[in-house]
Amino acid sequence: xxGRSSGISRFASDLPKVDRFVTLGEGxxxxxxxxxxxxxxxxxxxxAKLEFTNPTGSYKDRVAAMSISLAVQRGRRGWxxxxxxxxxxxxxxxxxxxxxxxxxxxxxNAPSHKWLPLTPYPVGLISVEGTGHNGSSSVSTRMLxxxxxxxxxxxxFLAITAHVFNPDGMRGVDTIGYELAExxxxxTCVYVPTGGGGLISAVSRGLFxxxxxxxxxxxxxxxxxxxxxxxxxxxDTPQIESCLSQISGLQLPDxxxxxxxxxxxxxxxxxxxxxxxxxxxxxxxRLAATEGISVEPAAAAGLAALINDIDSGMVGDEDHPxxxxxxxxWKDPQRPRHSSQQCPMxxxxxxxxxxxTWQRHI
Numbered sequence: 329x330x331g332r333s334s335g336i337s338r339f340a341s342d343l344p345k346v347d348r349f350v351t352l353g354e355g356x357x358x359x360x361x362x363x364x365x366x367x368x369x370x371x372x373x374x375x376a377k378l379e380f381t382n383p384t385g386s387y388k389d390r391v392a393a394m395s396i397s398l399a400v401q402r403g404r405r406g407w408x409x410x411x412x413x414x415x416x417x418x419x420x421x422x423x424x425x426x427x428x429x430x431x432x433x434x435x436x437n438a439p440s441h442k443w444l445p446l447t448p449y450p451v452g453l454i455s456v457e458g459t460g461h462n463g464s465s466s467v468s469t470r471m472l473x474x475x476x477x478x479x480x481x482x483x484x485f486l487a488i489t490a491h492v493f494n495p496d497g498m499r500g501v502d503t504i505g506y507e508l509a510e511x512x513x514x515x516t517c518v519y520v521p522t523g524g525g526g527l528i529s530a531v532s533r534g535l536f537x538x539x540x541x542x543x544x545x546x547x548x549x550x551x552x553x554x555x556x557x558x559x560x561x562x563x564d565t566p567q568i569e570s571c572l573s574q575i576s577g578l579q580l581p582d583x584x585x586x587x588x589x590x591x592x593x594x595x596x597x598x599x600x601x602x603x604x605x606x607x608x609x610x611x612x613x614r615l616a617a618t619e620g621i622s623v624e625p626a627a628a629a630g631l632a633a634l635i636n637d638i639d640s641g642m643v644g645d646e647d648h649p650x651x652x653x654x655x656x657x658w659k660d661p662q663r664p665r666h667s668s669q670q671c672p673m674x675x676x677x678x679x680x681x682x683x684x685t686w687q688r689h690i
Contacts, residue, residue, distance in 0.1 A: 332515070335349060335353055335393055336351070336390055336394065336500055339502075342506065343502070344499055345442055345604070346398060346400070347375050347403075348568060350393060350400060350425050352421060353383060354382050354389040354392075354393050354508065355389075355393075357378050357510040358515075359378075359512060359664070360375065360376055362618075362619050362621075364618050364619060365382060365615070368599050368618070369635065369638055370593065370650055371638070371643060371649060372650040373514075375515070376652075376653050377511075377653060378472050378523050378656050379652060380654065380655050380657070381656075384414075384415075384417045385658065386418065386655040386656065387527065387678075388415045388572065389421075390500040390501050391487075391494075391498060391500050392415070392419045392487075392499055393422055394498075394606065395407070395419070395422075395485065395494060395496075396423055396425070396428060398497060399423075399485035400428060402469060404483055404485040405428075405482065405483045406429040406483075407423055407430040407485040407487040408430065408431045408478060408484045408486045408487065409433070409483055409487040409489070410433045410472070411433070411434055411435070411444025413434075413577065413626070414581065415488075415489045416432045416442075416443070416453075417445055417446060417538045420449035421449065423449075424450060424451075427450070430487070431473060432446065432450035434454065434594065435454055435455070436458060437456050439634055441660065442576065449505045462627055465567055467579070468548055468581070472488070472584070476688050487676060489586045489588055490526045490545055490585050492584045492585060492588075493584065496569060498530055499533070501527060501531065502531075502533055502537070503534065504531050504532050504652065505530070507536065508535060508650065515649070516643075516648050517647065517648075517650070518543060518650045519545045519547055519649055519650065520546060520547060520557075521548075521577075521578060521627055521629040521651065521652065522547055522548050523548075523577055523580045524539070524583045524584050524585050524586075525585030525587075525590075526584070526585045527654070528592055528593065529588045531652065532592035533592065533598050533671075542594050542650075543598040544593055545599055545633060545637070546595075546599075546601070547602075547630045547632070547634075548600065548603075548629065548633075548634035549573035549602065549603065549604070549605055549677070550603075550605075551574075552568070552571040552580065552581055553568075554570075554586060555586050555593075555600055556582075556601065558600075558629045561594050566582065566590055567583075567586065568582075568660070572687055573605055573623050574653060575659060576622070576624070578629060590605075594658050597685065601619070601634075603646050608632045609628070611628040611629075611631040611632035611635065612657075614656070620651065622656070622657030622658070623656065624656060624660040627653045627655045628655070630651040
């Protein structure tokens with residue numbers, strides 16, 4: 329733990345009060361131009377906020393820093409949270425930093441490479457049947473209710489990354505908006521991968537607090553897009569019965585912050601756009617192949633949605649979109665298996681021949 333000199337603590341006056349912040353140096357992530365993609369897509373400018381450069385590889389470190397700091401401030405015995413991977417790793421790291429024990433409820437089909445990094449940390453860990461891909465909203469509701477009861481009974485900080493459960497902890501994500509206001513002056517829209525709705529709500533709030541009312545765009549997989557359907561007035565509530573997408577991190581058929589997200593979208597004159605799982609994976613590969621940036625599939629949802637919006641005319645050649653790249657590519661290393669690229673085994677004597685063949689195509 330440190331004083332108010334690093335991480336999100338530099339925005340302490342705008343955040344819930346704590347005496348000391350638990351930090352691993354989160355925040356201050358770069359905003360980089362994507363000039364090649366901007367040219368290919370036909371927009372004036374395109375930028376990306378590299379949230380995957382946070383200590384545990386995702387924007388969830390901002391939530392964890394704020395939540396664990398609050399848990400310590402309030403004298404909680406520990407913390408409890410849900411996760412498909414990113415939030416769990418962030419909470420485990422920051423909880424351990426503060427010597428505060430924690431318990432995680434993982435979605436049933438979380439990839440092994442999402443929960444295996446948790447094993448060095450002293451946290452309780454279970455997987456909850458009926459959540460994630462093909463999971464139902466009713467199971468999620470019952471799970472959250474049990475976790476709330478347990479947190480109250482055992483004096484645990486409820487560190488779920490959603491405003492409806494952890495409004496003060498989610499204020500840590502406002503700092504993305506604060507930083508964007510420092511880093512740029514002319515964005516026209518911000519594309520935000522959207523699962524539970526908390527991220528887009530906090531980013532918009534942070535931008536508005538800095539007098540930068542930019543349109544925020546909810547980007548969801550077509551197989552699990554309740555917030556997109558709701559803001560389009562296609563359904564009466566931001567909730568669907570089940571999730572048909574395999575994009576880890578965006579598999580919430582009943583997003584806890586769905587209404588809050590819809591309010592933020594509408595107040596910013598934004599909208600929602602969906603993309604198929606195939607389009608999201610293609611965007612992930614295109615971002616790496618064009619700009620050298622490797623992200624997990626969920627983080628590529630923004631680029632996939634932007635491409636669809638350009639094709640439909642929602643975004644034009646005078647616009648400057650910003651992509652929030654939420655998580656690192658190493659968090660989902662098995663996804664690129666759809667690529668046709670192979671790594672052949674060769675003899676030493678054949679190396680030069682392979683290099684000669686390769687250089688003909690560059």
